[in-house]
Amino acid sequence: MRGSVDWQTAELVKVIFVEGTKKEDRVNPTHSNFLCVSSFKTMETYRSVLNNAGHWMKEFYCIKDFEQITAEHIEAYMLYKIEYYPSKQYLAKISAALGKLEIALKRYTLQKYGVEKHYDFQIRQLHLTMAKSLNWVYDGYRNRVYTNPYALIASMTNPLHTIGASIQVQGGSRAEGICLIKAEQLHGYRIDNIIGKEVGVIETKEKGGKIGDILVNIETYQKVEAIIKMDGKFKINYKAYTEEIRNVCKKHGVSCESSHGFRWTYAQRRVREYQKAGYSYEEALQGVSWEMKHFRCSVTEHYLG
Structure with a gap:
């Protein structure tokens, strides 16, 4: 997949954004719009996350092609975000956006090559759950200083x-x-x-x-x-x-x-x-x-x- 980070996310959005699609279709595994995004505002929010993730991966892993993203890169990005003590809602939004990236990559590669490439970004949800259980997400002020x-x-x-x-x-x-x-x-x-x-x-x-x-x-x-x-x-x-x-x-x-x-x-x-x-x-x-x-x-x- 060639082009700038923003161009690539725009292409990936096209395969999962179906404006106005019904919820019953989005949760139906047999429907063509299964797991698609129907809200323009939600898709815009997710794409902002993917742009940020794409630029970060390009900077630290030299990933210029979204098709090359693996679970390892997703895990590193989640850990990077947890590092800054985000709110529960913000980290959940990041995890959701990365989940949509997995779906988009599968559909994009199926359309492009006729065969769906394997992507499994479940690690994002595991780190979200871990961050919540260990109080690594924001829930009021917390002094994070190491005394020694x-x-x-x-x-x-x-x-x-x-x-x-x-x-x-x-x-x-x-x-x-x-x-x-x-x-x-x-x-x-x-x-x-x-x-x-x-x-x-x-x-x-x-x-x-x-x-x-x-x-x-x-x-x-x-x-x-x-x-x-x-x-x-x-x-x-x-x-x-x-x-x-x-x-x-x-x-x-x-x-x-x-x-x-x-x-x-x-x-x-x-x-x-x-x-x-x-x-x-x-x-x-x-x-x-x-x-x-x-x-x-x-x-x-x-x-x-």
């Missing part, structure tokens, strides 16, 4: 995970910002004017395509640099990374906030550093917001509760 993040990091057995978590705690990066770092993203050293110390500078590309520098300890920077010199890049398997975080949290008997908990920890610490440097509370909020690739200072307040 370096104890968790010290318990990790994978050296890459140890470095990745350190980057998140020290620089406030999202998980996607540390899963792949290349040589051109290493920007050397500079003085962090807030704490008055020399730090390493790493450029990251994160949610929404936002690009910017994060500041990390020199030791962490040099570890990343050494790995890139040896392997050509610093790369982490996202699923394995989040699984190890869950394991070490269980080992320490603390609530697992996944890798995003390290970002929360950074936000609270960094606001205090700004205030110690003489900035007002509002100035600290805005400064940290910019560092975390947000715009409004109110976003930082969310991390403070």
Whole structure:
């Protein structure tokens, strides 16, 4: 399947959207409109999810053809979304949209090749159920800070995970910002004017395509640099990374906030550093917001509760 992500989702929508089709037909396995979508608004919502998923998979898995999407990619995307502590309704919408993607791909390949290709995205529903049962979805404010993040990091057995978590705690990066770092993203050293110390500078590309520098300890920077010199890049398997975080949290008997908990920890610490440097509370909020690739200072307040 060729074309841009948006073009491909438009083509897939055509095979499952039947405006005004009756519910009795949509739930009848023998009817041609079985499992189709009849509401334009619902289809528009689902397509928005699929566009987002498509761009994410293209960025992190180099998937340019929707026909190449597998259950592994669907699982990784669900875990990525759970990482941001979504509402129950939002995560359910994502799962539903990915379910329609499975149906659309089956019908599209049947029309194109005369044979329906196999797609099974049931893993999406399993992760939705798991997220609900483990309270990994939003249901009111919840402080996601790790009170002793370096104890968790010290318990990790994978050296890459140890470095990745350190980057998140020290620089406030999202998980996607540390899963792949290349040589051109290493920007050397500079003085962090807030704490008055020399730090390493790493450029990251994160949610929404936002690009910017994060500041990390020199030791962490040099570890990343050494790995890139040896392997050509610093790369982490996202699923394995989040699984190890869950394991070490269980080992320490603390609530697992996944890798995003390290970002929360950074936000609270960094606001205090700004205030110690003489900035007002509002100035600290805005400064940290910019560092975390947000715009409004109110976003930082969310991390403070």
